[in-house]
Amino acid sequence: MTTSAKESKTTMAGVSERETRSIPLSKLHLSERNVLKTEVPKDSTKQLEASIASQGVLQNLIVTPEGRGTFGVVAGGRRFRALKALLQRKAIKGNYPVPCVVEKEHVIEASLAENVNQTPMHPADQYEAFHALQEQGQTVAEIASRFGVAKQTVQRLLKLAVVAPELLNAYRQDEIKIDALAAFTVVDDYERQLACFKELKNRLWPQAIRSWLLGEAVDTRRGIGRFVGKTSYVKAGGAVSGDLFENTVYLTDAELVCELANKKLQAAADKLAVDEPGWKWIEITHDRFEARNALINLSAEHVDVPEELEAEIASLREECDDITELFDAYYQTDDLPEGYADEEALVTESQRIEDALDALEEKRDDYMAYTDEQRACGGCVVSFDGEGNLTIDHGLARKGDIPKETAKSDGSPGAADRAGEGGDTDTAGPISNAL
Secondary structure, three states: OOOOOOOEEEEEOOEEEEEEEEEEHHHEEEOOOOOOOOOOOHHHHHHHHHHHHHHOOOOOEEEEEOOOOOEEEEEOHHHHHHHHHHHHOOOOOOOOEEEEEEEOOOHHHHHHHHHHHOOOOOHHHHHHHHHHHHHOOOOHHHHHHHHOOOHHHHHHHHHHHHOOHHHHHHHHOOOOOHHHHHHHHHOOOHHHHHHHHHHOOOOOOHHHHHHHHHOOOEEOOOHHHHHHOHHHHHHOOOOEEEOOOOOOEEEOOHHHHHHHHHHHHHHHHHHHHHHOOOOOEEEEOOOHHHHHOOEEEOOOEEOOOOHHHHHHHHHHHHHHHHHHHHHHHHHHHOOOOOOOOOHHHHHHHHHHHHHHHHHHHHHHHHHEEOOHHHHHHOEEEEEEOOOOOEEEEEEEEEHHHOOOOOOOOOOOOOHHHHHOOOOOOOOOOOOOOOO
């Protein structure tokens, strides 16, 4: 390839006469005989713009004379578009010399050959090129600018430096996919990577690779990892790891993670003890379901409900009973109650009363609380859920903590009646709807 003026002519049997020369950009245009009709992605053109701006046109365009000193580009349309974009940005001038091969015959064949034979650069080769430039002292920003790619793309590919060369070769041979290759970047131990590759040869799934390499490492996206959080963990001196393409961080010191989780849970338990005094016990745990398994749920009760609210509820319940009787009478006699024009009016009034009653009962539920008696024998479990959110389960009791009271000693209304019904006085009596 050359950018000099008219340089050579070569004639071979079966091949048309060609000429290599530099042609001003202003004399070039896209030929209708270019076989590439589909519009190319803008990102790829931007990469070429960056490459040409820094290194010039490294591959000749193939052109054909189209009269009046102009030439049509039959192969190299992406390079031509990149040059035009640079011209529009005034990065180059109209007389910019473009290296071209002038093809006078077999134009379509030439265009087809170049476009069909174009092979995109393999990511592993891209990495090696980026890495070599980095070794020469170029920054990520400079490499990205030179190749016309995003800085994040360069950063991700440069992380392949921690992957064993054997794995890169396996990637080139299509023995491993890019997402699986990225999973190996969670550690920089070549021997461990290769041992993992050998053991998981037929099941090279990203998650399986990460789990094998990290062992007990904790994922910050869920559970205890999210509950503790990367910030607190790193501040405590913990080491982290992450793979190439996923924005996932792994906390590799499982013991420290548990320690920090316990501290955070204990702080929540201490606050609960101050905010809600009277509980017999407050327990912290990493497994809330296991902790709850052998416990009994106490039922909260309505406590200190305003008398006015209770009176409104009682009044609406009477109205509800009254309209139910009206319905019963209507269905038996088919006579509408006095004051109702039709059945729809009766239904509407019934619905109004029910809605009003539901609203008041929901309001009364704001006064649901555990009694002093329940707190004295029950407790709370402080933990976290699968999404890493703090959870507090109230009103749980251990079976042995529930008081064993006879019906005779039960001070609740009706206790004497229950005892007189032949109930076993040695049987544990319930405490304020405890069960």
